Amino acid sequence: MVTRQATQSHMTETEGLLEERLASLEQRLVALEESQPKDRVSLVVFSGDLDRILAAFVVATGAAALGQEVSMFFTFWGYGSLRTKRVLAGKGFLQKLMAVMSPSGTQALPVSKLNFFGIGAKMLRAMMKQKNVSSLEDLIGMARELGVRLIACEMSRDVMGIQDEELIDGLESGGVASFLADALKSRVTLFV
Amino acid sequence: MVTRQATQSHMTETEGLLEERLASLEQRLVALEESQPKDRVSLVVFSGDLDRILAAFVVATGAAALGQEVSMFFTFWGYGSLRTKRVLAGKGFLQKLMAVMSPSGTQALPVSKLNFFGIGAKMLRAMMKQKNVSSLEDLIGMARELGVRLIACEMSRDVMGIQDEELIDGLESGGVASFLADALKSRVTLFV
Amino acid sequence: MVTRQATQSHMTETEGLLEERLASLEQRLVALEESQPKDRVSLVVFSGDLDRILAAFVVATGAAALGQEVSMFFTFWGYGSLRTKRVLAGKGFLQKLMAVMSPSGTQALPVSKLNFFGIGAKMLRAMMKQKNVSSLEDLIGMARELGVRLIACEMSRDVMGIQDEELIDGLESGGVASFLADALKSRVTLFV
Numbered sequence: 001m002v003t004r005q006a007t008q009s010h011m012t013e014t015e016g017l018l019e020e021r022l023a024s025l026e027q028r029l030v031a032l033e034e035s036q037p038k039d040r041v042s043l044v045v046f047s048g049d050l051d052r053i054l055a056a057f058v059v060a061t062g063a064a065a066l067g068q069e070v071s072m073f074f075t076f077w078g079y080g081s082l083r084t085k086r087v088l089a090g091k092g093f094l095q096k097l098m099a100v101m102s103p104s105g106t107q108a109l110p111v112s113k114l115n116f117f118g119i120g121a122k123m124l125r126a127m128m129k130q131k132n133v134s135s136l137e138d139l140i141g142m143a144r145e146l147g148v149r150l151i152a153c154e155m156s157r158d159v160m161g162i163q164d165e166e167l168i169d170g171l172e173s174g175g176v177a178s179f180l181a182d183a184l185k186s187r188v189t190l191f192v
Numbered sequence: 193m194v195t196r197q198a199t200q201s202h203m204t205e206t207e208g209l210l211e212e213r214l215a216s217l218e219q220r221l222v223a224l225e226e227s228q229p230k231d232r233v234s235l236v237v238f239s240g241d242l243d244r245i246l247a248a249f250v251v252a253t254g255a256a257a258l259g260q261e262v263s264m265f266f267t268f269w270g271y272g273s274l275r276t277k278r279v280l281a282g283k284g285f286l287q288k289l290m291a292v293m294s295p296s297g298t299q300a301l302p303v304s305k306l307n308f309f310g311i312g313a314k315m316l317r318a319m320m321k322q323k324n325v326s327s328l329e330d331l332i333g334m335a336r337e338l339g340v341r342l343i344a345c346e347m348s349r350d351v352m353g354i355q356d357e358e359l360i361d362g363l364e365s366g367g368v369a370s371f372l373a374d375a376l377k378s379r380v381t382l383f384v
Numbered sequence: 385m386v387t388r389q390a391t392q393s394h395m396t397e398t399e400g401l402l403e404e405r406l407a408s409l410e411q412r413l414v415a416l417e418e419s420q421p422k423d424r425v426s427l428v429v430f431s432g433d434l435d436r437i438l439a440a441f442v443v444a445t446g447a448a449a450l451g452q453e454v455s456m457f458f459t460f461w462g463y464g465s466l467r468t469k470r471v472l473a474g475k476g477f478l479q480k481l482m483a484v485m486s487p488s489g490t491q492a493l494p495v496s497k498l499n500f501f502g503i504g505a506k507m508l509r510a511m512m513k514q515k516n517v518s519s520l521e522d523l524i525g526m527a528r529e530l531g532v533r534l535i536a537c538e539m540s541r542d543v544m545g546i547q548d549e550e551l552i553d554g555l556e557s558g559g560v561a562s563f564l565a566d567a568l569k570s571r572v573t574l575f576v
Contacts, residue, residue: 063568
């Protein structure tokens with residue numbers, strides 16, 4: 001600012017007018033730079049189906065590998081991909097019922113079509129293995145190594161009474177405002 | 193423009209060249225400002241499942257509360273969240289059949305998993321109430337108070353023969369071009 | 385550059401300072417222009433349900449008609465919209481089983497709700513015809529005429545053992561990086 005003030009005192013009228021336009025452009029450019037999408041990808045993982053969750057993690061790890069900041073916001077059935085075991089103690093009646101009927105971990109996730117009590121999911125896993133395609137568990141590990149943020153939805157968690165010991169480590173906790181904070185700055189937003 | 197013309201006549205050659213570059217920058221900046229995403233969120237609500245529709249309204253009201261302009265475009269099964277009653281008169285045979293098999297209002301919406309003829313949906317509603325989480329009906333009211341645009345897809349409506357009296361008040365009507373007009377200016381776009 | 389060098393030698397100190405700021409603005413503007421979203425729409429078509437696929441093609445053709453560059457990335461069940469017949473030769477056991485249980489073409493696609501072994505899909509098609517709404521087959525044709533890029537996911541294809549002769553002509557092949565390359569430049573991204 002000192003430089004500019006100093007400069008302005010020696011300016012001709014024309015130079016002063018040019019300087020004014022320049023300063024206004026600089027301001028608008030800063031505003032644009034701030035408000036434009038950043039190198040970010042934000043996903044809502046709502047689904048609890050193995051096939052859809054696989055798709056979400058393939059996009060997430062792919063984007064992270066390309067240098068994007070990636071956030072995955074897990075809500076409702078999406079919690080299935082974060083669970084490691086089932087805990088019933090400390091849950092209310094409806095929460096217990098829901099816990100018993102939900103998959104207790106990634107290995108128990110169904111597929112969205114042709115599941116036939118888990119045969120479909122096993123089939124998909126076997127077909128992926130035959131082709132050396134990363135399993136969901138591998139992809140989750142990869143996502144964490146690549147710094148993908150895994151955010152567990154507070155509201156779903158509260159409603160379903162999910163406890164820390166049921167979930168994998170290193171999760172963040174957040175509400176819809178957390179999701180939106182990232183999503184509003186993102187180039188790609190998907191609801192899976 | 194008068195000022196600029198006047199100025200240019202007194203400009204040195206260098207000043208004239210600088211002015212030219214400045215004018216071109218100004219033009220490009222205006223173009224950028226116009227084409228860059230606005231503070232908008234656009235959702236397609238395709239699903240007719242209580243759980244997915246809840247997620248859509250949580251995102252919509254959350255975004256509106258953060259000052260975003262929010263549009264929700266309801267199509268296909270998504271009409272379930274806009275219906276208040278079932279009218280059969282004036283519908284063709286297939287339209288009647290579809291109306292009878294579709295939920296007649298938000299209270300009749302199923303959940304996407306473990307629905308068991310509506311028990312799952314009732315369970316979810318009870319669990320939400322226990323935790324003082326807003327019901328779908330509350331969220332719809334909130335969305336309207338916050339100025340969220342609720343757009344009913346003309347094509348679906350025409351195909352399913354849905355009539356005004358079956359729907360909640362204050363809906364806009366629009367085609368895919370309406371959705372795209374908003375979505376192309378949005379920071380976040382989701383298909384729920 | 386020659387012009388600018390020549391100019392600078394005749395510049396006053398003030399002009400030189402203005403020129404410096406101008407040059408830095410130009411650079412930042414180019415960066416912004418490059419990184420800002422382009423007139424593009426990118427869709428992941430994951431679903432194999434007639435109703436959801438219809439929605440994807442309505443958005444895709446609508447966007448293309450508005451002058452957007454549109455990419456559709458077909459993965460998992462989404463392959464159902466690209467298949468023209470079922471080929472079992474050359475497939476492994478699990479791949480054969482999956483092929484037999486999957487729709488062999490667009491006419492065999494189910495709807496996501498009230499399908500009742502295909503009756504729901506036939507009903508939807510009949511209702512659309514009554515209202516002169518384009519069929520899925522028409523929309524696919526339109527998408528191709530409008531230059532929509534149809535990209536078949538390599539990984540899904542490999543896992544399911546899908547062969548060229550089973551698919552419609554003129555498809556591109558790509559992985560998640562292909563999808564992201566387009567999606568990261570897009571104004572609208574949806575997961576259907």
